[in-house]
Every structure is written in structure tokens, then in C-alpha cells.
Amino acid sequence: MFELNSKMNDERIEEIGENHVATSAKTPLRADAFAISDEEKINRIQESVKDILHTLGMDLEDDSIQGTPKRVAKAFVNELFMGLNPANMPSASTFDNNYNYGEMLVEKNIVVYSTCEHHLLPIIGRAHVAYISNGKVIGLSKMNRIVEYFAKRPQVQERLTMQVVQAMQEALGTEDVACVIDAKHLCVNSRGIKDIESSTVTSEFGGKFKEKETKKEFLQYLQMDTHF
Ligand SMILES: Nc1nc2c(ncn2[C@@H]2O[C@H](COP(=O)(O)OP(=O)(O)OP(=O)(O)O)[C@@H](O)[C@H]2O)c(=O)[nH]1
Ligand SMILES: [Zn+2]
Numbered sequence: 136m137f138e139l140n141s142k143m144n145d146e147r148i149e150e151i152g153e154n155h156v157a158t159s160a161k162t163p164l165r166a167d168a169f170a171i172s173d174e175e176k177i178n179r180i181q182e183s184v185k186d187i188l189h190t191l192g193m194d195l196e197d198d199s200i201q202g203t204p205k206r207v208a209k210a211f212v213n214e215l216f217m218g219l220n221p222a223n224m225p226s227a228s229t230f231d232n233n234y235n236y237g238e239m240l241v242e243k244n245i246v247v248y249s250t251c252e253h254h255l256l257p258i259i260g261r262a263h264v265a266y267i268s269n270g271k272v273i274g275l276s277k278m279n280r281i282v283e284y285f286a287k288r289p290q291v292q293e294r295l296t297m298q299v300v301q302a303m304q305e306a307l308g309t310e311d312v313a314c315v316i317d318a319k320h321l322c323v324n325s326r327g328i329k330d331i332e333s334s335t336v337t338s339e340f341g342g343k344f345k346e347k348e349t350k351k352e353f354l355q356y357l358q359m360d361t362h363f
Contacts, residue, residue: 160297162288164219173212173220180208215250218287225280227306229271239311239349241265241356242278251322252289260318260334262286264299265353267343269309278303292316296337310342313353 171179184204188195195201217223242264249258262282266273285298296316303312315338324331343349 157297157301160294160301162219162290162294162298168219169221176212177205177208180211181205184208214287216288218284223284223287225277225284227277227281227302228274229306230274232268232270232272236268236272239265239267239353240272241353242275243357243361245279245282247282247286247295247316247318249286249288249290249292249295249318251320252291254322254326255289256321256326258286258290258292258318258320260316262296262299262314262316263353263357264303265313265344265356266303266307266309267311267349269307269311271307271309273303273307277306281306292318292320292335292337296339300339300341304341311344312342313340313344313350314338315354315357 181204184207185195188200188203193200195204243261245262245264247258247260247262250256251258264278264282281302282299285295285302288295296314299314299316300312303314304310315336317334317336319334323333323335340350344353
């Protein structure tokens with residue numbers, strides 16, 4: 136039976152949110168990060184984007200770009216950085232492992248669209264998340280949603296990987312969670328060194344996934360071709 140999580144956001148933060156992310160993996164937020172509404176954030180960011188475009192010499196009266204500051208502000212607050220708002224945290228529905236499935240479960244090829252916090256340029260890749268049940272099972276899509284929630288922040292890939300694992304550990308009540316992310320950083324691919332070929336792999340292995348055989352099994356599943 137699904138125990139749909141109907142708790143208030145604050146309690147959900149207690150369950151899978153930032154409060155359970157180790158200090159080293161926390162997104163560096165100011166204490167007053169939630170002091171203003173999303174609407175107010177959009178208004179303020181809109182003015183900042185106007186300033187940037189104006190400084191670059193763009194004519195903000197031009198038909199094509201007069202709506203750009205608002206579009207960018209909405210994209211930042213509602214989409215690209217929606218994971219900074221705990222109200223957007225997915226509820227991690229878990230249910231009892233009644234069928235006593237005892238092997239690992241791997242959710243492969245979760246698409247990652249994130250934003251590099253150093254250059255505010257896209258990070259695009261795939262996350263692979265695995266866990267071994269300790270009595271609780273999580274809805275498959277909730278793993279994709281947890282990845283999405285933490286991806287939609289200014290990020291470094293290492294922190295994103297750790298946040299996904301820690302949120303899953305909290306939701307499932309087990310250390311036995313792993314995550315591998317393979318992603319391209321546009322700050323590396325399209326500017327700076329401009330290496331379009333390289334990608335970045337990060338991993339975090341908790342509990343049994345630190346053991347050689349379990350880690351190996353997980354990584355082998357990632358090699359499997361899926362033909363559907
Ligand atoms: N560890 C880590 N580094 C990242 C990530 N995303 C971007 N970076 C790196 O952050 C570094 C920032 O270095 P800086 O020297 O301050 O920035 P920069 O002058 O723009 O560096 P270049 O990209 O080498 O031109 C760069 O080397 C980026 O490649 C990430 O997710 N993890
Ligand atoms: Zn970058």
C-alpha cells in the first residue's frame with residue numbers, strides 16, 4: 136500500500152530535504168533565502184536582467200527582447216532553480232516491501248538538466264540511482280523526481296550526486312543507496328577550454344554499495360544495452 140505523503144512542507148523537509156543533507160553537501164543558502172516570495176524574486180531578477188542586457192548595449196524596446204527580462208526571471212525561479220524552493224520538494228511515496236524483493240533496484244538513465252553554479256551554464260547528462268530495500272520501497276518516478284529537484288539548483292556535480300543519495304537514504308531509511316552521474320558541462324564544452332568531447336562522472340556509494348561486489352553489480356547494470 137502506498138502511504139501517500141500528505142504532510143506539510145516543513146515536515147517533508149524533515150524527511151527528505153536539505154535538513155538531512157550532510158553539512159558538506161548542503162547548497163550554500165543564506166539564512167534569509169525564503170524571506171521574499173517567488174513573485175518578488177521574479178520582479179527583482181527581471182530588473183537585474185534588464186540591467187545586464189542594457190549594459191551589453193541591447194535595445195530593450197526591441198519587439199523581440201522586450202519580454203526577455205521577465206522570461207529569464209520566470210525561467211530561473213519557476214524552472215531552472217525551482218529546487219531552491221522547499222515547497223517544490225517531491226513527496227517521496229514509500230510503501231512496504233511486501234513482495235520481499237531483496238536485490239538491488241536500479242533506476243537508469245534519468246535525464247539531468249542542471250546549472251553549473253560557477254558560470255550559470257547548463258549541465259546535461261544522466262543519473263543512475265540504485266538502492267537495496269531495508270523494508271521500504273519507493274515509487275520509481277520518485278527517484279527521477281528527487282534527481283530533478285536537486286538538479287534544479289545552481290550546482291556542482293559532486294554536491295548534486297551526494298544530495299540525491301542522502302535524500303534517498305532518508306526516504307528509504309537505509310544507507311544502501313548509490314548514484315552515478317555522467318554529465319556534460321557547457322562551461323567546459325562551449326566556452327573556456329571548449330572541449331566538446333569530455334564529460335564528468337561522479338559517484339556516491341552508501342552502505343552495501345561500498346562493498347566491491349555490490350558496487351560491481353551496480354556498475355555492470357549500467358553497461359547493459361536496453362533495447363525496447
Ligand atoms: N569540481 C567541479 N568543478 C566545476 C563544476 N562545474 C564547473 N566547474 C569548474 O569550476 C572551475 C571554475 O574555475 P575558475 O578558474 O574560477 O573559472 P574560469 O576562469 O571560468 O575557468 P575555465 O573554465 O578554466 O576558463 C572551472 O574549472 C570549471 O570547469 C562542477 O560541477 N564540479
Ligand atoms: Zn561552469
